[in-house]
Amino acid sequence: MQGSTVLITGGAKGLGRSFSEALGREGARVFITGRDTMALDDTVKALTADGIAIEAIRADVVDRGAMQAAVARIVDVSGRLDVLVNNAVDPGPVGPTADVDFDAWWYTQRVNVAGPLVAAQAALTFMNRVGRGRIINLVSPAGVHRWPYATAYSVSKAALLKLTENLAVELGSTGITVFSYNPGFVDAGLTRTGIELAESSDNPWLRRIGRWAVKVRDDGDFTPLDVAVGTLVRLARGDADAWSGRVINADDDLVTVVSGGERVPGSPANGREFR
Template structure:
């Protein structure tokens, strides 16, 4: 990953789902840009991966906090407040891909779990950090979304619907948070070859025909050059973390958006 040019010195950033994939890439980029970090992972076993290699420079705090467990998120924020003085920016990254195949054939529990993690987890993390942000009168929340929620992704309905709900949650909460000086965005990083978009070790070998179909489609997108380099995917996110897009609060934004042009077009400063 190329070094980011955005300066995040002095900002305290919480990243959920930071043990690997996109979350790990976000953490590395924020750290390189000078931001202090609170990294949360699903369980204690994955904590060492979250902080590996980030032992020099800005302070990094880690905590095991399942985003479906409010008490664990609250404890993580309390630890961040003790060690860092609070949280300035929340990056809601934790997520699951969910079941594949026709929606009516999906296991109901798996479908509901996808909503619980991708939508409920984002809201739970907001519940944990917003009281402190409101008290300070400033803050930002960026929730990782997807084009699947902006348009559709047949046969991956739980994921698609959860991300559509994240976008709508962002729109509503952004208005609710305006009086408190807090901005909120949903952000699509593009297809990236880490995390949920990473290539299978043995492509097309799943026992599930729907999974093979999805894997083949993703591989075709990759071969057609439609995947986004991780550095590019993270670049606009860093700018949102830094506050460059604050006048666009409530928007669904992507890695390919020209933030400067959107800000100028908004007519607000």
């Protein structure tokens, strides 16, 4: 990643912070966005002390003006933008869909679907000009499987998968690739917060989801943080460029196969999109 520039939305907390740290350690110049000034400052301070080139830009991901200004600032100071990681997320309301608070539900779609579109459009003003770049959209099994009582999150991630697929086709003749990245359940960020909140919550639906997440964790089916982060780094540096538009899972083996004596990209070794 030496010499490249990355933008990570929501890069100060949870998985976003781990992605920022890992990409920075690989030599990338890192820009992070978010709304929480204190968290942005804390992350910049800590990672700068570790020798990482990082800058924070306060920007709500649904604010088109703020995101366009963020990209303009990045291009201005670093002269490039190689990778956009659409990581920012709203976990959404939990409960029966029949009664769910409409405004909270719609807000989740704005942050999780419109947000990545806004960030992608801003990034593409530069990437299209240079004919090069990668966009990585963070998805979740919640976007493929049924996740009753968490429809705001589930529906938003399903929509994001389609945004990835369609955008990848539209950009197919350019040098720009687009991925959905499923890190799996990780003991970090919203999963950890969700489990903690569920323990003390009087919302039976949240408690139910929390119990299920604890079972998945105790069954050993969480993705280790280093695996979730490691595959994101490989995506960012181009190891999966042949699979633009696809869902890449944290534990996919991004192999290169030899065909007719020539090295060509193969499919993710396990040949599946979601378990």
